[in-house]
Amino acid sequence: MRTAVVVGTGLIGTSIALALSRRGVLVYLDDADTTAARTAEALGAGSLEMPAGQVDLAVLAVPPASIGTVLARCQRDGLAHTYTDVASVKVRPHEEVRAAGGDPSRYIGGHPLAGAERSGPLAARADLFEGRPWVLTPSPLTDRSALNRGLELVSLCGGVPVLMDTDAHDRAVALTSHAPHLVASMMAARLEHAEAEHIRVSGQGLRDVTRIAAGEPALWSDILTANADAVADVLDGFAKDLERLIAVLRALPGAESEARRAAAADLQELLRRGNRGHARVPHKQRSQPAEYVAIPVAVPDQPGALARLFSTVGEAGVNIEDVRIEHSLDQPSGLVELLVESTSVAGVRRVLDANGWTMREKPLLVGEG
């Protein structure tokens, strides 16, 4: 693949664009929100100029409900030879592609099983997909060349391709992603009005269980609407277990000893089932464990300051793997931590220094989990 367009330069689109650019693909960026597109460009993800001719692949990284119309528009404009998307559901986008009059032979559905609870290009990282499953959903109408292009995309991004049909995909992710998201949200919602004193004594377990509840509600309601039945089926089973669990917990303290023993046994069995399910969760794998270093830079609270910082680093030929921003209210500057590969630190510090940026001295070593 020599050229690609990424439509939708948020978390996933910009991560794909960064990965492709690093592998020498010429990437063009397009987003309805020009700030998102400009930020992705400043991160080194690609160019905002539109290609002169047809590109090899267009990756649609827009919300699920927009895939059909965006694909139909891109195909009408003859933007690319082949098209793929990254939406978290697959049945509905495939239907919409047909309904919107798109050419299904040059479209292959896709879904990388990697992401984050954050949105937007600033959360993107080039190695997001390394070692992660990436589902491709060829239909009987999909051309062989489109499937091959999809496989090439997955490989360039370091993902592990998994071929599935759209129904099986949507049922699988209802169990492994969509229902868990709602369970995390429901648990996190318990905290909304909890006493601050109680929340103060939270440990890592609460963070683990609620992390994904921070996801963007608009995107998640779009995803859940498109897979509502399959998610409701998973939650039906969950609700039955929950009902049983509540009855067991109520029976534990006051019951006669025989009933108490039975309730304790039930409780243990529910917990053991949890152990057995947890043992089946695949562990995160990365092909090359990365070691990043955070460079803390003081950035003035002025329009365009972040973009200037990113371009300075981009001009040095260094990829920013991640960015954290510490906003200090009422301060004339904020602290931005640029995460770069450890081998690039000296070069980045030199170029930032030469361009007048102020850095904190001690870099933080960031272990990749």
Ligand SMILES: NC(=O)C1=CN([C@@H]2O[C@H](COP(=O)(O)OP(=O)(O)OC[C@H]3O[C@@H](n4cnc5c(N)ncnc54)[C@H](O)[C@@H]3O)[C@@H](O)[C@H]2O)C=CC1
């Ligand atoms: N967030 C995650 O962890 C994952 C998300 N996905 C899927 O990836 C897709 C994108 O999600 P994120 O990157 O998280 O969202 P995001 O909100 O970070 O980015 C979406 C981008 O699409 C742009 N956009 C929306 N409609 C558009 C249109 N009609 N034309 C051009 N640009 C448009 C938005 O301005 C935004 O910049 C979704 O389909 C989602 O289901 C897949 C795997 C993981």
Ligand SMILES: O=C(O)C(=O)Cc1ccc(O)cc1
């Ligand atoms: O944040 C996480 O750990 C995720 O699992 C993110 C995620 C969100 C949506 C997807 O369709 C796939 C992955």
